[in-house]
Amino acid sequence: MPLPYKPGSHGPEIEYWQAWFRREYRAYAPPEDGYYGKDEVAAVKEMQRRLGLSQSGEFDATTASRVGYVPPAPGLRPIMFTVEGHSSNMFAGPVADTAAQLEAEGLCHHQPIGYNNGPIPFDNASGVNELARLIGSEVMDNLVPFPKGTPWALGGFSQGGIVICDFYFDYLAPGKPLEWRTPDLEGVLAYGNPGRQADSIADWARSWITQAGSHGLDPIRRFGLPGFPAKPDFWVDVYREGDIFAENTDDKSSEVKAAVYQAVARSDFFSNPFSVAAQIAILFGQPVEEVLAIVTAIVSGVAFLGDQPNPHYSPYDISGGVAWMRDRLRS
Known part of the structure; x- marks a missing residue:
């Protein structure tokens, strides 16, 4: 969509611009609804007044240049980053398979995270560092653009659940270095997650579980524990009964x-x-x-850690997770 943005402009690029506006000029940013209407006109007039420009209310090339706004590349799609588990193939597993299906539908680019997932004890930091490197970048190694304001999603399984929890705690939570990416995070899908908050379970997986009051296995770095945030609303957990990485109690x-x-x-x-x-x-x-x-x-x-099949490693029915993430990416 070429500049200027003006009344009647609408669609994903306006959503992208509104997200950029909120991030850079939160005090008077318009709502993020994908439509350029009276709120946008008022916000742009205020911006132009502060810049000493003619107050047209249209976000034109001159205004964009003064504030450093760069429109998204044509065909910009969300990116779904996936982190699979210990000794896994980063291109296969419940979250990688989810992203691959949604990429085939044209809803996202799939960006698997390669990390040192072989050793015991686990090298979680290698996955966290790789996520931080890529999500902090404005272009992927394969040249897929990821400018500020691009919608994105995240998935993790097993050890990958540890990685994405640590990444959230250390990089995305309020006050952390990549907090500026959080407003564009459309959804997080976690399978077999040791950092699962007590009683967190995706709606479509509730029928798999009979025991209430359980939580993930991590006793220290887990959603809802003292010193750690509550699970955000855009995060869902999927597990099956008997999965001790994701289902533990306090005896x-x-x-x-x-x-x-x-x-x-x-x-x-x-x-x-x-x-x-x-x-x-x-x-x-x-x-x-x-x-x-x-x-x-x-x-x-x-x-x-090694026996298969079991509730943690057996193949998942990913249809519920695919449907949930599809809706998030389309929203």
Whole structure:
């Protein structure tokens, strides 16, 4: 759409411009509804008044040049970034398959995140750093444009869930370095997520779950814990009953599962109370029933990383997630 934007202009490019306006001139930005109407005219007149320009109310090339606005490239589409799990192929899995399907429908570009997903303990930082590098850029390595204001989406599975949670906490949350990207984040789809907030479950997956009150396995860096934000509304979690990465409680057995997780996923063997060392230190002070529960939990937790099929690794029905993300990208 060529400049000027004026009354009657509408569509994705106006939404893009409105998002840019809100980010750069929040104090008097018009609403983001994809339509250039009286609110836009008033906002642009105010901008032009402050710049000492003729107050036409049309966002023309002269106004754009003075404020550094660059229109989006023709055919600009959202980008969906996906982070798959431990030892996974970054091009395959529940979130990669979702993005690939939506890319084939012309709704997004798929940008898989390659990271060091082989080691134990996990190297989550390599995924977080790669997300930060790409999402902080205005063009992808494959030359797909990603200017400010471009809608985007995010998906993570298993270890990828850890990566996207850490990325949100450290880069996208209020006051963090890439907070300016958050207003354009259309949706986050997390499968088997250790950072799952208590009772967070996508509407289409509720029938898969019978146990209420559970949460992700991460005992320290998890949505809703002290020092961490509540899960944002644009984030949905999908898991199946028995998935110990995504479904944990607060009893003794669950504490030990969290300790195994801290060792494997966070390289944390010693901090209290969520560490293998702490649990071993108190082991012999527990009743026999508790000792058996702890041993069972340790065996379950270690076997869980490798045994397939199981509720965490078995192929997902991704149709609900595809439909949800499709609606988000079209909105």
